[in-house]
Amino acid sequence: MLKKFKPFWSYDITKTENWLTSMAAQGWHVGELNTVTRQFFFEKGEPADVTFRIQYETDELSSALTDDGWQDVFQHNKWHILRNGKPVQDISRFPVRDGIIKRNKIVMNIFGGIFLYHLLTFIIFLFISGSILLLSEGGSFNVEGSPFWVITIAAWILMWTFVPYSAIKLYRSVKQLSENPEVTEFDMISASKSAGNVKTKWKFGWNYEPDKLKQWLEKMEQDGYNLVRISMAGVRFHFVAGKPRNVSYNADYQTTRNQNYFAIHKEAGWRLMYTSGSFQTKWAIWAKEYQDSEEPPQLYSDSKHMLKHARSVTITHLAIFSPLIAMYIGLIVMNIHLAQTGGIDTLSWFNTILFGIVIIEFGLICLKSGLYYRRMKQKVAGVD
Numbered sequence: 001m002l003k004k005f006k007p008f009w010s011y012d013i014t015k016t017e018n019w020l021t022s023m024a025a026q027g028w029h030v031g032e033l034n035t036v037t038r039q040f041f042f043e044k045g046e047p048a049d050v051t052f053r054i055q056y057e058t059d060e061l062s063s064a065l066t067d068d069g070w071q072d073v074f075q076h077n078k079w080h081i082l083r084n085g086k087p088v089q090d091i092s093r094f095p096v097r098d099g100i101i102k103r104n105k106i107v108m109n110i111f112g113g114i115f116l117y118h119l120l121t122f123i124i125f126l127f128i129s130g131s132i133l134l135l136s137e138g139g140s141f142n143v144e145g146s147p148f149w150v151i152t153i154a155a156w157i158l159m160w161t162f163v164p165y166s167a168i169k170l171y172r173s174v175k176q177l178s179e180n181p182e183v184t185e186f187d188m189i190s191a192s193k194s195a196g197n198v199k200t201k202w203k204f205g206w207n208y209e210p211d212k213l214k215q216w217l218e219k220m221e222q223d224g225y226n227l228v229r230i231s232m233a234g235v236r237f238h239f240v241a242g243k244p245r246n247v248s249y250n251a252d253y254q255t256t257r258n259q260n261y262f263a264i265h266k267e268a269g270w271r272l273m274y275t276s277g278s279f280q281t282k283w284a285i286w287a288k289e290y291q292d293s294e295e296p297p298q299l300y301s302d303s304k305h306m307l308k309h310a311r312s313v314t315i316t317h318l319a320i321f322s323p324l325i326a327m328y329i330g331l332i333v334m335n336i337h338l339a340q341t342g343g344i345d346t347l348s349w350f351n352t353i354l355f356g357i358v359i360i361e362f363g364l365i366c367l368k369s370g371l372y373y374r375r376m377k378q379k380v381a382g383v384d
Helices: 013-025 065-067 097-135 148-177 185-193 211-221 259-266 303-341 346-383
Strands: 002-005 028-034 039-044 051-056 070-076 079-084 198-202 224-228 237-239 247-253 273-274 283-289
Touching: 002 065, 002 237, 002 259, 013 028, 013 051, 013 148, 051 097, 065 148, 070 224, 097 148, 185 346, 211 224, 211 247, 211 346, 224 247, 259 273, 303 346
Parallel strands: none
Antiparallel strands: 002 039, 028 039, 051 079, 070 079, 198 237, 224 237, 247 283, 273 283
């Protein structure tokens, strides 16, 4: 019997699942969880490559999940630890995350509310204290000692470390569970590292010409390299050497996303491989396998929507980089004018050269985006 103390295991469910998988690979199989003391209990056995999922649901395991190889290895109240011994690429159904997302949102809001309340009271305290110092004649006030200072300091340390840490971790976990792929980084990558089957490729600037990314990913699949994960930054692609597959990829850009965006595509059989949620670039990369006898599926089959999507990508990049190009051109003109009139130092000449490099880089981005729109326009015209 092995005991492991994990006080924050529920803050990052994906990380905990990966940890359970790594323990099983070492021959330690989870059998029990004490949700109060935050302890996991393991039994020693044979090393195994298995996949774990944690659920927070009142319902029993559905027949669809049990038919796909999932079994309940631990259950207490709403918590379930599920295990599947099949290779992760052969698992077609994964447990839903709705219960955990809802629970963690509630806990996150509680911690966030507590932190904001104490932050507000602290600001009010500083304001009142400052007012007293300014308005009092002596300009000072006395602080009386107290035997409870140790408790007060401990409470303050807890409030300014544990509470915001909990809120931030839970926010990231909710975001990850809501949007990220069902297959985690560890599920397939770490299981294949020992065999040397992992290939990592870097792909910069694919969002300026997403049609070329689509072609490249589909070619990798046909060559027997199956995509399993894309890094958070969206530039590092992890492949596992497997069997050649027919997989249709689509990089989708949305200026806004409604609540049903991910659910609609998942229900249609698409697997989410990557998503970014910044205010400027809301990209999602979707994948769907198909048979030789089938036509390659398209995320959007409407030619008007395809052209609208390409136009949106191009306009967004032009709107971001065109003003920057104009600004740097203005700086170069100003430096040249200064050089002709009064002269400029070495640093200014260096900056001028650097501005020129930046202009070329941003110009290439605009050109790539424009050529992408042109290719899509020609494609749509050919379809019509």
